[in-house]
Amino acid sequence: GDVALELPFAGATLAWRSLVYGELRFRSLVLDRPELRMRRDRDGHLFIAGLALRPTEHYDDSGVADWLIDQGEIVIRQARIVWTDELRSAAPLQLEKVSFVLENQGSHHRFALRAEPPRELAAPLDVRGDLIGRAAGPIDAWQGRVYVASAFVDLAAWHQWVDYPFEVNSGRGTITAWLAFRGRTLTELSADVALANVSARLAHDLDVLELASVQGRIGTRARHPSFAIGNLLRSRELTYEAYGEQLAMVTRSGVALGPTDFRATWTPGGEAHAQHGELFLRSVGIAALAHLGSHIPLPEELRRAIAGIDPRGHLDDSFLSWVGDLQAPVSYRARSRFTGLGMQPWKGVPGFAGISGTIEATEQGGNMFIDAPGATVSAPELFPEPPLRFDVLTARLGWTRTEPGIELRIDDLVVENADLAGALSGTYRSTRDSPGTVDFTANVVRAAGPAVYRYIPAIGVRLRTWLKDAIYAGTATDGVIRVKGDLADFPFYDGKGGIFRIAGNATGAALRYADGWPEISGIAGDFEIDSQAIHIRATSGDILGAHVRSARAEVPDAFSDDERMSVAGDVEGDTVEFLKFIDRSPVKRMISGFTEGWSAEGSGKLALKIALPFARVNETKLAGSYRFTDNRLLPGPEIPELAALNGTVTFTEDSVSARAMRAEIHGGPLAFDFMTRGD
Secondary structure, three states: OOOEEEEEEEEEEEEHHHHHHOOOOOEEEEEOEEEEEEEEEEOEEEOOOEEEEEEEOOOOOOOHHHHHHHOEEEEEEEEEEEEEEEEOOOEEEEEEEEEEEEEEOEEEEEEEEEEEOOOEEEOOOOEEEEOOOOOOOOHOEEEEEEEEEEEEEEEEHHHOOOOOOOOOEEEEEEEEEEEEEOEEEEEEEEEEEEEEEEEEEOOOOOOOOEEEEEEEEEEEEEEEOOOOHHHHOOOOOOOEEEEEEEEEEEEOOOEEEEEEEEEEEEEEEOOOOOOOOEEEEEEEEEHHHHHHHOOOOOOHHHHHHEEEEEEEEEEEEEEEEOOOOOOOOEEEEEEEEEEEEOOOEEOOOOOEEEEEEEEEEEEEEEEEEEEEEEEEEOOOOOOOOOOEEEEEEEEEEEEEOOOOOOOEEEEEEEEEEEOOOEEEEEEOOOOOOOOHHHHHHEEEEEEHHHOOOOOOOOHHHHHHHHHHHHHHEEEEEEEEEEEEEEEHHHHOHHHEEEEEEEOOOOEEEEEOOOOOOEEEEEEEEEEEEEEOOOEEEEEEEEEEEEEEEEEEEEEEEOOOOOOEEEEEEEEEEEEEHHHHHHHHOOOHHHOOOOOOOOOEEEEEEEEEEEEEEEOOHHEEEEEEEEEEEEEEEEEEEEEEEOOOOOOOOEEEOOOOOEEEEEEEOOOEEEEEEEEEEOO
């Protein structure tokens, strides 16, 4: 009983073709201010102006739609269209000021439509189309392109009339779209968008994606391969493509992605070939891309890895092709340039930042070139100090997939910073039952003594603290680092199962070997770490002005929970310096100040041994001796002056003793022994 079509005015120009076809056909049909009602019932049937529109699978030149596209031109001005969708239980949608032009030339049809929907839904719509097809059926024979544009669209408000491929909660802005179809298949969809306040969920198991803005061109299409002789030997496979151009987005939390271009293709598998695809990405910030990890479809394992490593940096001109399932491809090829690459330490893999270079990889292996001034490396399990920073870091890396895992080759890894300069090369091979095997050699051109503690891996906390506090000056040169063997056996105790050796020469070194003991400065000598043991040998140095003829410091087990060190040395100098040594060291306390106030003229030789457990400094053991040679000793007012003093005094942490001492007292000879006791 409702009015389905109101037609205040209609004008027509008859076409001469009417005589040929024996039916009424117009060259031009003009309708002014019509009101048209369109409806879809609960069964999905379409009605236009009360007449059912039933597209057929097979051609039969009957029906209203057939008649409309047989006319030369149809023009509608200032129309009103009301669309009611009973199948969706949606409210009626009313379009005002509708202008429509349809031009038909045989099977070629072009149309243009402009309409004003309610202001809260969109700005005026501009829709154009270029179609090819005969009558209304068969529908599979139709094809064409359609253009849609609006200066303002509220995506969420259209949801009651339009089905989106994913959940859309909000989004407003400008959309210009092109689509192409062939039969019942949408073959291409492209859109220029500039949207704000977008909220969408791309899959039911993903987090809601909240964007402050998104703009650029996005699209997808399905295409057949171009004709070639090779295609005659296989079925006509269909390839799907998705792309973006100058695509940029900003999340509501302020994370910016792009602008960038991307293109992805995917060809489903068939009997004659496996599925395969390609992905090209012009430029992208890794941190921004990782931020979207919980919002876009990704394998769960990859999503957890992204969250764990917190990646940073920038990728340029990235390309990936694969054959087979993307999550477990039969083969693949990838390449990219990267700048400022970084990640947090994750599952034993060191963290790093500021890495730049190029990479190429396949399922069989790959190679990488790194040029990264200012890069940092963080491996808290090996080097607990703050990240190591390098002013120069270059390397050529290559890897090969092996049956157990991977073989990594490092060629010409060059590093330089204020602490050291050197180069490393070698290999790493993963194994099933251990962390892997290594064969590395590094040559150290120079290394700063005060920083040595930062570059020795996996040593105990107390020893690392001692190295940090003890070595406060000096430079190491001609250093060699050698590591070879199964890392499960590191540090290869007593040389069993492998090699771990660090050796070099030292000059200008200064050592605070224990709290409260006089420092040794101007040290020249060599050092060595051999498996678990550390050896430091000095051939010269100074201690309180006395000359160190030789000295040795040894740590028997640098990786033990009970690290301990022994120091032994021979010193030549004035006796007065020996007395200073006693006065300024724990020896004074150990011998209850026995030599306090003494002075001397002459020289002698000091032999000293110290055993220092780092965890129990109060258990330090001391053994030493001093040999007087023609000295003049002034013990103090209560003991007479001794001249021409010769002999050896020995001491420990709790006693001082001497035997067969010879001297002159008051001009006469004197022989004496003495001993103190700890109590």
